[in-house]
Amino acid sequence: MKAIAARRHHRQAPVVLLVLALLVMGGVYAAFATTSADATVVTQSDDDVEAGRKLFAANCASCHGLNAEGRQNAPSLVGVGAASVYFQVSTGRMPMQADAPQAEAKPPQFGEEATRQLAAYVASLGAGPAIPTEDQVDPAKGDPASGMALFRTNCSMCHAASGAGGALTQGKYAPSVLNTDPAAIYTAMATGPQSMPVFNDMTLTPEEKRDIIAFIDAQKEGAPGGLDLGQIGPVGEGMWAFIVGMGLLIACAVWIGAKSS
Amino acid sequence: MSTNDTPRHDELVVTHAPEGVVDPGLPPHQPRLGDTDPKASKRSERIVAALFGLSVLGSIGVIVAYFAFPPGESVSSIQQSNMFLGLGLAFCFAGIGFGAVHWAKSIMNDHEKVEERHPQRSSDEDRAAAVEVLKEGAADSGIARRSALKGGLITALALLPLPVALPLIGNVGADWDVSKFRHTMWRRGTRLMTDPTYRPIRAADVTIGSVVHVIPEGLHHDELESDQSFMDEKAKAVVLLVRLDERDLKHTEGSYHGIVAFSKICTHVGCPVALYEQQTHHLLCPCHQSTFDVADGAKVVFGxxxxxxxxxxxxxxxxxxxxxxxxxxxxxxxxFWERVK
Structure with missing residues (x-):
């Protein structure tokens, strides 16, 4: 301790402190940002529906209405199906945090059990898409090549060819799908949350949805070229070229032109 | 050529400066550390040698990496190969570059030198001689009186660009049949098929809020003579099918119970328009943000x-x-120009 105290006025002390602070911040963020979300098979029972009804009344009814009939700013949930509840609640989009252009993903507010019960309750109100089984969303069982062709036609215009997402209008955007849990990808396609259109089982069969999940999973290895710069296209790449690339060139020019000491 | 301590340079500049401004001349020469301290000079030499050594290591590294990390099949092995080859190349080029610059800056003599620019105007004798030569040549050729030769030369020069320009213009498009832009594969009774899975679409299966990417029946590799005609036809015939709540549709003409189909080719420069926002019924073009309102006959609302x-x-x-x-x-x-009916 004494040795450290003696060196606190050292020329490089601020640099060391800054690096330490950054490391601590990064570590804390990483610890909080990790979320665990696993695809689960939903088995409904009357108990679940009853428990879900209570959860709904306590957490959702203020906007969606006591019987999920919908209000001015919140849609009716009759017939949206368990898949919709799974997607919205397991990705933390619902309950909504603030009245924003779109509900953003955040750490889920309900555990797996409560999500399942809410889904069971909403599913009991009217028929809708169900939560897929683990088998239906297993990337290992899909064909990534077929998934790529389907992704390019159906998904890439909004989520970008890389899956990194892109902008829509008025502050809305298509989020990145690269780190989305497979069951959430499946339920998003099946229900069409927010601005996203619906891709039902006629448009994309369950097997085709699994192919798309396999394609997205195959992107996790990264790009062979190395740094992908966010994969958002020419904007990110141009920024690097101008700021980093040209900055280095200017620094070299200044160095070459400066007099040697 | 003269060095900065000769007075000629200062005089020359002062005569051109506005009154009241005195040319300060070049700053006094400051010796570098290496000029006075042999130790520092030795250190600079060692740094340059080390940079060149780094370049040597980089070159050897590239050769080693080439054999040690073949690109292989997987993404991670390609990443590894690229990274080590790239690092080696960076060191082998940067080592030489930085070493050479450091050598020039810290070891080579750093006395500023002034090189005067000579006047650009030729001497009066040279100019007069040149004019004389031109006049002689013109008189000798007799261009003023031999009008047939003059006409021939002008015609030959005028035709000269044609052999280059004609094939260039002729090859633009190579095909002046514009009528094919007016029609697509769609006919009365053509079924709508899903792209790329090529399945017919039952109206009852299209749920509200759905989007289906559609190609015409018959647009399939098995039914067309070539891949080229497949791409040509697909580029014209692609369609985006959307189902809305029928109450949201402003015109029901051409629709079927809330199902509407629009060309996916933007009327601006032809990008595929397919970013559909389910809640606003807006269709966006990814290229220039043109926005079309699907509920109102896909009319332009922005862009x-x-x-x-x-x-x-x-x-x-x-x-x-x-x-x-x-x-x-x-x-x-x-x-396109001929689009006007």
């Missing part, structure tokens, strides 16, 4: 596009599958 997307009129056949009732009512895609 550089000038015309609504052409609508494909649809209905269902006896089996309940969606079919077209006609081709698009107008040419699809961006404007």
């Amino acid at each position: 550089p596009a000038k015309r609504a997307l052409p609508q494909l009129p649809i209905t269902v056949d006896d089996e309940g599958y969606l079919i077209a009732t006609d081709d698009f009512s107008e040419p699809i895609g961006p404007s």
Whole structure:
């Protein structure tokens, strides 16, 4: 301790402190940002529906209405199906945090059990898409090549060819799908949350949805070229070229032109 | 050439400066550390040698990496190969570059030198001689009186660009048949098929809020003579099918119970328009942000596009599958000169 105290006025002390602070911040963020979300098979029972009804009344009814009939700013949930509840609640989009252009993903507010019960309750109100089984969303069982062709036609215009997402209008955007849990990808396609259109089982069969999940999973290895710069296209790449690339060139020019000491 | 301590340079500049401004001349020469301290000079030498050594290591590294890390099949092995090859190349080039610059800056002599620019104007004798030569040549050729030769030369020079320009212009497009831009593969009774899975679409299966990417029946590799015609036809015939709540539709013409089909080719410059926002019924073009309102006949609500997307009129056949009732009512895609009817 004494040795450290003696060196606190050292020329490089601020640099060391800054690096330490950054490391601590990064570590804390990483610890909080990790979320665990696993695809689960939903088995409904009357108990679940009853428990879900209570959860709904306590957490959702203020906007969606006591019987999920919908209000001015919140849609009716009759017939949206368990898949919709799974997607919205397991990705933390619902309950909504603030009245924003779109509900953003955040750490889920309900555990797996409560999500399942809410889904069971909403599913009991009217028929809708169900939560897929683990088998239906297993990337290992899909064909990534077929998934790529389907992704390019159906998904890439909004989520970008890389899956990194892109902008829509008025502050809305298509989020990145690269780190989305497979069951959430499946339920998003099946229900069409927010601005996203619906891709039902006629448009994309369950097997085709699994192919798309396999394609997205195959992107996790990264790009062979190395740094992908966010994969958002020419904007990110141009920024690097101008700021980093040209900055280095200017620094070299200044160095070459400066007099040697 | 003269060095900065000769007075000639200062005098020359002062004569051209506005009054009251005195040319400060070059700053006094400051010796570098290496000029006075042999130790520092030795250190600079060692740094340069080390940079060149780094370049040597980089070159050897590239050769080692080439054999040690073949690109292989997996993404991670390609990443590894690229990274080590790249690092080696960076060191082998940067080592030479930085070493050479450091050598020039810290070891080579750093006395500023002034090189005067000589006047650009030739001497009066040279100019007069040149004019004389030109006049002699013109008189000798007799261009003023031999009008046939003059005409021949001008004609020959005028025709000279044609052998280059004609093939260039002729090859633009190579095909002046514009009538094919007016029609697509869609006919009365053509079934709507999903792209790329090529399945017919039952109207009852299209739920509200759905989007289906559609190609015409017959647009399939097995049914067309070549891949080229497949791409040509697909580029014109692609359609985006959307189902809205029927109450949201402003015109029901050409629609079937809330199902509407529009050309996917933007009327601005022909990008595929397919970013559909389910809640606002807006369709966005990814290239220049043209926005079309699907609920209102795909008319333009924002962006550089000038015309609504052409609508494909649809209905269902006896089996309940969606079919077209006609081709698009107008040419699809961006404007072209002959588009005006």
